Amino acid sequence: MTQGSIARAPTLLDGAPWIRIFPVRTPTLPPATHTNVYLIGDKRLCAIDPASPYEDEQAALDHAIAELARAGERVAEIVLTHHHVDHVSGAAHLAERLGVGIAAHAETAARLRGRVAVTRLIEGGELLDFGPGGLRALHTPGHAPGHLCFVDERSRAVVAGDMVASVGTIIVEPDDGGDMAVYLASLARLRQEEASALLPAHGPPIADARARIDFYIAHRLEREARVLAALSVEPRAISALLPAAYPDVAPAIYPLAARSLLAHLLKLERDGRARRDGDAWALA
Numbered sequence: 001m002t003q004g005s006i007a008r009a010p011t012l013l014d015g016a017p018w019i020r021i022f023p024v025r026t027p028t029l030p031p032a033t034h035t036n037v038y039l040i041g042d043k044r045l046c047a048i049d050p051a052s053p054y055e056d057e058q059a060a061l062d063h064a065i066a067e068l069a070r071a072g073e074r075v076a077e078i079v080l081t082h083h084h085v086d087h088v089s090g091a092a093h094l095a096e097r098l099g100v101g102i103a104a105h106a107e108t109a110a111r112l113r114g115r116v117a118v119t120r121l122i123e124g125g126e127l128l129d130f131g132p133g134g135l136r137a138l139h140t141p142g143h144a145p146g147h148l149c150f151v152d153e154r155s156r157a158v159v160a161g162d163m164v165a166s167v168g169t170i171i172v173e174p175d176d177g178g179d180m181a182v183y184l185a186s187l188a189r190l191r192q193e194e195a196s197a198l199l200p201a202h203g204p205p206i207a208d209a210r211a212r213i214d215f216y217i218a219h220r221l222e223r224e225a226r227v228l229a230a231l232s233v234e235p236r237a238i239s240a241l242l243p244a245a246y247p248d249v250a251p252a253i254y255p256l257a258a259r260s261l262l263a264h265l266l267k268l269e270r271d272g273r274a275r276r277d278g279d280a281w282a283l284a
């Protein structure tokens with residue numbers, strides 16, 4: 001794991017140099033180790049997901065933002081894609097340091113109450129005044145209830161938060177507002193944007209946006225089919241369903257896979273194809 005030097009510079013997105021990418025080390029889900037902070041705008045910037053709780057990483061971001069300010073590019077607002085700890089943990093520090101507010105969806109603000117003070121609510125469809133064509137907020141719940149993507153209207157690159165990742169996987173955690181059916185619907189909604197690139201929170205930009213979204217949807221539906229095939233008329237515990245539903249996953253990953261399995265079962269229950277019997281699950 002690399003400790004970032006304080007003098008790191010953001011990377012500019014090809015063809016859209018008002019979009020700057022600054023990865024910071026975060027307590028995220030392995031194999032991912034970093035979360036991308038996006039600094040977007042021309043003279044007036046937003047900082048999307050200042051994510052790191054670590055002092056050295058916060059200092060590196062502070063330094064990069066100070067360098068931009070010296071060139072007349074000032075961060076005017078902090079924006080959050082969703083409430084997860086690997087996206088918001090530098091927000092309070094940066095807000096205080098810069099004297100700027102924090103904007104997020106109401107569902108995100110509610111989940112951060114007492115930890116991060118959200119000062120402005122963003123609704124889906126809202127156009128934020130950052131970049132040459134503005135940034136349009138897209139409400140994409142499922143991974144998290146308040147999840148927002150941001151469409152850069154000039155380049156059609158989409159800041160995708162945790163809808164997709166180019167390093168690591170996206171977890172849908174039912175106990176933290178995750179909902180598989182809603183996530184799938186949001187992926188379909190994101191697909192309609194015909195993005196020129198997806199800018200994920202974890203990993204480098206994704207050029208083949210539509211193909212990647214199709215892959216994600218196909219992957220989830222394939223998993224759903226495996227889950228359905230693992231069910232029988234006799235109720236079985238989630239631990240007993242795991243090997244059949246996740247044959248491609250090492251047992252060390254089962255605790256995580258169990259959460260995802262539950263998300264699939266809850267969707268199948270709503271679809272009328274699975275039924276719950278205490279902690280066990282059977283075909284409906």
Ligand SMILES: [Zn+2]
Pocket residue numbers: 082084143144162
């Ligand atoms: Zn997340």
